[in-house]
Amino acid sequence: MTGRTNRQIALARRPLGDIAADDFRHRAVPVRDLQPGEFLVQNRWLSIDPYMRVRMNEARSYAPPQPLDQVMGGTTAGDVIASNHPCFAEGDRVVGLGGWQLYAIDSGAGFVRVETSAVPLQAYLGVAGMPGMTAWYGIRHIIRPKSGETIVVSAASGAVGSVAGQLSKQAGCRVIGIAGGPEKCRHVVDDLGLDACIDHKAGNLDIQLAAAAADGIDGYFDNVGGAVLDAVMRRLNTFARVAVCGQISGGYDTTPLPLADTSMLLTARLVMQGFIISDHRDLWPAARAELVRLVAERRLVYRETIAEGLDAAPTALINVLKGANLGKQLVRLS
Ligand SMILES: NC(=O)c1ccc[n+]([C@@H]2O[C@H](COP(=O)([O-])OP(=O)(O)OC[C@H]3O[C@@H](n4cnc5c(N)ncnc54)[C@H](OP(=O)(O)O)[C@@H]3O)[C@@H](O)[C@H]2O)c1
Numbered sequence: 400m401t402g403r404t405n406r407q408i409a410l411a412r413r414p415l416g417d418i419a420a421d422d423f424r425h426r427a428v429p430v431r432d433l434q435p436g437e438f439l440v441q442n443r444w445l446s447i448d449p450y451m452r453v454r455m456n457e458a459r460s461y462a463p464p465q466p467l468d469q470v471m472g473g474t475t476a477g478d479v480i481a482s483n484h485p486c487f488a489e490g491d492r493v494v495g496l497g498g499w500q501l502y503a504i505d506s507g508a509g510f511v512r513v514e515t516s517a518v519p520l521q522a523y524l525g526v527a528g529m530p531g532m533t534a535w536y537g538i539r540h541i542i543r544p545k546s547g548e549t550i551v552v553s554a555a556s557g558a559v560g561s562v563a564g565q566l567s568k569q570a571g572c573r574v575i576g577i578a579g580g581p582e583k584c585r586h587v588v589d590d591l592g593l594d595a596c597i598d599h600k601a602g603n604l605d606i607q608l609a610a611a612a613a614d615g616i617d618g619y620f621d622n623v624g625g626a627v628l629d630a631v632m633r634r635l636n637t638f639a640r641v642a643v644c645g646q647i648s649g650g651y652d653t654t655p656l657p658l659a660d661t662s663m664l665l666t667a668r669l670v671m672q673g674f675i676i677s678d679h680r681d682l683w684p685a686a687r688a689e690l691v692r693l694v695a696e697r698r699l700v701y702r703e704t705i706a707e708g709l710d711a712a713p714t715a716l717i718n719v720l721k722g723a724n725l726g727k728q729l730v731r732l733s
Contacts, residue, residue, distance in 0.1 A: 401439070401481070403430040406709055407470045407500040413457055416652050418720070422455070423471070423713045430502050437506050438482035442475040442497045445730040446524035447706075447715045448558075452651040461675045471499035471712075474529060475732070476513070476520045487512070494523040499712050501732055517695040523687075525558050525727030526694055526701040532686040533676040534562035534620070537642035538570075540679075541672050542618035546571030549612050551631055554622035555596060556583040556702075558727040559644060562690070563620040564593045565699055572618075575611045577627060579722045586725060590700060599623075604630040615639075623648040629659040635667050643673040650720065702726025 404427050411424040433439055451473060454465040465472055475497030479487050484507055487493070495510030497503040503510075513523050525531060544550050550567040554560040555576025564587065567574045576587035576596040584596035595611045597604065608616075608630055615636035621628050624646030635641070649656040663669060693699035704724040706715040712730045719728045 401430045401432060403502060404428070405430045405500055405502045407498070408709060408712055409468050409470055409499075410455060410465050412467070413464075414455055414652075416650070418452065418455065418713070418717055420713050420717075424468070425710065431504070433481060433483045433504065435483050436485075437504050438479050438484040438487040440475070440477045440493055440495075440497055440503045440505060440510060441480045442477040442501055442503060442732045444476045444521040444524055445497070445499060445709070445712060445732055446474040446476075446528065447712065447719055447724075447728040447730060448473070448529070449645060449647050449651060449719060451716055452720055456651075456653050458653055462677075472496065473499050474524055475503065476523050477503075477732075492520055494520075494528065499709065501709060514691075518691050521703065521729055522691075522694060522701070524729060525703065526562060526699060527687055527690040529676060530558035530727060531562045531690045532683055533644060534559045534566060535686045535690060536674060536676055536679055536682065537620050537644050538563050538566045540682075541642040541670075541674060542567075542620060542640045544570040544572045544618050547573075548617035549573045549575065549614060549636075550618040550620070551575045551577065551608075551612065551616050552593075552620040552622070553577040553599075553627050553631075554645070554647065555587045555591070555593065556725055557622065558701075560620070560622050561587075561591055561701060561726060562699065563622075563644075564591055567618070567620075568592055568594075569698065575608075575616075577623075583725060586702070590702075599627055605633065608634050618642075620644060624656045625649060632658075632660065632663050635663060635669060637667050639667060639669050641669060641671040643671060647720070704728050706730045708732070 414422045476494045479491040493510040550572045552564045556578045574593045576593045587596040597607045619641045622645040625648035
């Protein structure tokens with residue numbers, strides 16, 4: 400044994416509806432010795448993502464269920480602190496499937512080395528990581544915005560939405576964000592540079608959308624589904640594109656989210672496409688490189704909400720699901 404103690408958080412039971420702190424089990428186990436071909440990562444940062452709630456359900460979704468009593472899956476960023484692997488050396492900075500724990504042992508399949516001279520390590524969990532690449536894919540490959548078009552992005556202040564909105568602005572579009580509350584809306588306009596922001600908690604979504612998008616909507620990056628999607632659908636222009644990225648308004652329990660009216664699909668000849676970013680790993684290197692460059696050039700700004708210490712991870716996930724985060728939700732582990 401290495402003499403190190405690994406603290407971990409496992410899934411104790413499958414929640415019904417809202418999740419609670421006691422759905423998780425905290426434990427401490429020794430870090431075992433490395434086998435040939437393995438390396439040890441000290442996880443510095445843990446990414447908290449809405450899909451984690453999906454995996455807490457029994458039913459298979461686009462990702463398999465999180466097994467009970469096993470370390471919660473999740474992406475981490477950290478440092479290689481010992482190595483028996485020919486391609487990973489002590490001191491390497493890495494991002495990968497480290498899970499909700501302080502240390503991870505890997506044989507090279509779960510982690511990639513990252514370069515932190517232009518962006519900080521934890522950016523590879525947010526703006527230059529899976530959320531940023533999700534925005535990049537939905538905008539560049541599904542919505543394909545053209546200069547002068549009107550694009551709407553929901554959860555616009557969040558990890559994915561903040562990148563989707565800024566990439567749409569860079570394409571020369573009028574971009575309208577949708578976010579929860581006046582403080583998030585202020586951030587979306589003043590800091591992210593979008594043209595307008597609608598507060599979905601203020602009610603009158605149809606009236607607010609009609610005022611902000613008087614000429615209709617050409618592209619919608621949908622992070623939330625539900626009533627917001629229905630309201631945007633009613634204002635879509637002919638040949639509009641909808642990138643269906645997330646359905647967080649349903650809470651990601653097992654209740655399906657209905658779509659109120661599908662007639663617009665035909666009458667407006669819409670393209671509506673769901674996508675999961677893990678299906679497009681071949682595009683990740685190019686997407687990541689472009690996002691890193693945009694951040695380094697200060698053409699892409701981002702915010703982080705940071706919870707301190709592994710024990711804060713369950714509450715951080717609860718907070719994301721109720722919208723308490725601004726930008727990327729992270730947990731600082733060490
Ligand atoms: N398809 C993919 O491959 C993929 C990959 C990554 C993420 N996603 C999805 O993308 C979406 C955003 O993920 P993220 O990591 O960037 O999270 P995030 O936007 O940083 O955080 C989630 C946000 O969702 C909003 N929200 C929560 N409950 C809501 C409700 N009832 N109605 C409307 N909005 C609600 C909240 O923002 P407000 O306070 O502004 O409402 C909250 O801050 C999620 O649906 C996620 O599952 C999909």
